[in-house]
Amino acid sequence: MSSMVDLTNASLDIKKNTILEDVTLQLETGRIYGLIGQEGAGKTSLLSLIASYRKPTKGAVQIDGRDPYEDKALMAKVRFVHEVDYTETHHTPKYLSRVTERYRPAFDSDYALTMLEGLGIDSDKALNRMSKGQQAAVNAIFGLAANAPITIFDEVTNIMEATLREQFYKMAIEANAHYPRTMIFSNHTVSGMDHLFDEIIILDESRVILQEPIDRFLERGFRVSGAKEKVVRFTDGMNVLSTHASGSIHSVVVLGSVDEADRKTAKEQHLYIEPLKVQELFTILTATKEG
Numbered sequence: 463m464s465s466m467v468d469l470t471n472a473s474l475d476i477k478k479n480t481i482l483e484d485v486t487l488q489l490e491t492g493r494i495y496g497l498i499g500q501e502g503a504g505k506t507s508l509l510s511l512i513a514s515y516r517k518p519t520k521g522a523v524q525i526d527g528r529d530p531y532e533d534k535a536l537m538a539k540v541r542f543v544h545e546v547d548y549t550e551t552h553h554t555p556k557y558l559s560r561v562t563e564r565y566r567p568a569f570d571s572d573y574a575l576t577m578l579e580g581l582g583i584d585s586d587k588a589l590n591r592m593s594k595g596q597q598a599a600v601n602a603i604f605g606l607a608a609n610a611p612i613t614i615f616d617e618v619t620n621i622m623e624a625t626l627r628e629q630f631y632k633m634a635i636e637a638n639a640h641y642p643r644t645m646i647f648s649n650h651t652v653s654g655m656d657h658l659f660d661e662i663i664i665l666d667e668s669r670v671i672l673q674e675p676i677d678r679f680l681e682r683g684f685r686v687s688g689a690k691e692k693v694v695r696f697t698d699g700m701n702v703l704s705t706h707a708s709g710s711i712h713s714v715v716v717l718g719s720v721d722e723a724d725r726k727t728a729k730e731q732h733l734y735i736e737p738l739k740v741q742e743l744f745t746i747l748t749a750t751k752e753g
């Protein structure tokens with residue numbers, strides 16, 4: 463059975479430049495994907511293949527097992543949310559959501575307005591009178607309320623203030639539980655987004671170097687802290703990447719997983735083991751890929 467979105471050895475060249483190379487991905491309904499890559503890695507280009515704005519130079523893109531390129535019915539399944547400029551928009555979110563509902567029947571205006579109220583955003587206020595962060599939140603909420611089977615957020619939450627962003631992520635998780643879809647958040651930085659993702663995809667220099675469930679991804683590294691000599695003994699033979707000392711406490715970042723025996727030893731030695739953040743692992747993995 464095919465996934466909702468399938469890319470098979472997809473490559474994209476623009477003006478003789480390789481923008482994407484040999485990308486194979488399977489994206490399922492009901493899951494939230496974190497697509498991470500440095501600026502210029504090719505994230506937007508990859509998303510534009512999924513949204514059928516572009517056709518791969520080689521390989522295939524399929525939605526529901528079919529080629530979506532110039533297939534209006536399939537293209538309509540995708541909602542691509544990117545940054546918008548509301549500086550000149552005198553309309554209110556209420557007006558825009560009612561209008562949107564008219565030409566996009568799946569768009570749920572009441573749901574949009576309820577979510578905006580939950581974020582403390584006044585739906586009767588003109589968009590150009592809102593802060594940039596609030597404008598970004600309205601844009602993102604409209605993306606959720608579109609109820610599209612494939613919903614893409616391309617760097618749209620960065621500008622939101624932290625609390626608003628956190629509330630929006632909660633709403634995104636709820637929206638996906640309420641109406642399961644394939645949701646993709648693309649970003650060059652994912653601090654504070656760990657709890658949002660079901661799966662991580664890392665794009666590095668035109669290639670997908672990893673796609674895996676968040677739990678497995680987080681097993682790729684850990685931090686162990688405690689008395690210096692105990693930390694040193696515990697990590698002997700492990701792939702230690704960095705060490706941080708604060709008074710008598712040593713904290714070491716290790717690439718690799720810990721098994722039950724390691725955890726038992728750590729406990730006996732009064733060592734504290736914690737997972738790394740997605741952002742930390744992303745930075746480590748993209749910096750050490752050559753090694």
Ligand SMILES: Nc1ncnc2c1ncn2[C@@H]1O[C@H](COP(=O)(O)OP(=O)(O)OP(=O)(O)O)[C@@H](O)[C@H]1O
Pocket residue numbers: 476477479481499500501502503504505506507508650
């Ligand atoms: N229309 C185009 N013509 C020429 N080069 C392009 C075009 N679109 C993208 N590129 C190049 O492709 C590469 C990937 O761009 P893309 O926007 O997909 O990256 P990104 O990971 O989304 O980066 P950012 O986080 O900065 O948006 C960049 O080097 C960019 O300059």
